[in-house]
Amino acid sequence: MFSDEEVERYARHLVLREIGGPGQQALKRARVLMVGAGGLGAPAALYLAAAGVGTLGLVDPDVVSLSNLQRQVLYGSADVGAAKTAAAARRLSALNPHVETVAHAFAVDAANARELVRGYDLVLDGTDDFATRFAVADACVAEGRTLVSGALGRWTGQVGVFAGRPCYRCLTPEIPPDAETCAVVGVVGALAGVIGAMMALEAVKIVAGAGEPLTGRLLIYDALAAESRTVRVGADPACPVCGGG
Numbered sequence: 001m002f003s004d005e006e007v008e009r010y011a012r013h014l015v016l017r018e019i020g021g022p023g024q025q026a027l028k029r030a031r032v033l034m035v036g037a038g039g040l041g042a043p044a045a046l047y048l049a050a051a052g053v054g055t056l057g058l059v060d061p062d063v064v065s066l067s068n069l070q071r072q073v074l075y076g077s078a079d080v081g082a083a084k085t086a087a088a089a090r091r092l093s094a095l096n097p098h099v100e101t102v103a104h105a106f107a108v109d110a111a112n113a114r115e116l117v118r119g120y121d122l123v124l125d126g127t128d129d130f131a132t133r134f135a136v137a138d139a140c141v142a143e144g145r146t147l148v149s150g151a152l153g154r155w156t157g158q159v160g161v162f163a164g165r166p167c168y169r170c171l172t173p174e175i176p177p178d179a180e181t182c183a184v185v186g187v188v189g190a191l192a193g194v195i196g197a198m199m200a201l202e203a204v205k206i207v208a209g210a211g212e213p214l215t216g217r218l219l220i221y222d223a224l225a226a227e228s229r230t231v232r233v234g235a236d237p238a239c240p241v242c243g244g245g
Helices: 004-009 020-029 041-051 066-070 084-095 113-118 130-143 189-208
Strands: 031-035 055-059 100-104 122-125 146-153 156-162 217-222 227-232
Touching (some): 020 189, 041 055, 041 189, 084 100, 130 146, 146 189, 156 189
Parallel strands (some): 031 122, 055 100
Antiparallel strands (some): 146 156, 156 217
8 A cells, every 4th residue: 555645756657547556556566676877777766766666776886986977867976986876775765765775786797697686576777888788688588587778879879678588689699899888989968868767667667567668679769860760679599598599
């Protein structure tokens, strides 16, 4: 049941036919893991907490730096030098005290990904490191968890949902030879907000059972042209993770 304060807090969700009381209760019960508390994780975590996700796990080994503040709206100048997970937990608790935030201040790799993912119902990945992305994606397949994956660079971003087959490795089987990070190529700050919010929106839809998630599809947004397109991701029969490869 919701308290009177929660009813008022989530009023705009409760009157939505696609969410309503059952959907909001599902959000309250949900355990969602946000891998990466940076450009994408920061806005996504804010909207997930505001939406009333019951337990929100945050994974990031880094500390807040001054250069983060151009796009990582979860933090302020006073947080520079603090662990991202600790600073994020404080901010999210202030936004919504009904949400339990769990800080995982370590890097995710192939050795610990499955145990971490196993403790959550839904996983979001907003990291810019392919080794981490692969570890998280592979663990989601192994543990039967749906993955909401986001990425961005310069002026373009993308978000997709992977639930079993096709998996993320069907889209990106190996580390691209021209892979670059935002620190190298740059990124416009507001783009992180756009893609991060889309990731949170997909998560809310999945948990509440609303609409059609981007399952097996990839939404690509070109901010310079103000255009977007959606493409289907084909299942690779030779995929070493979800196929027979």
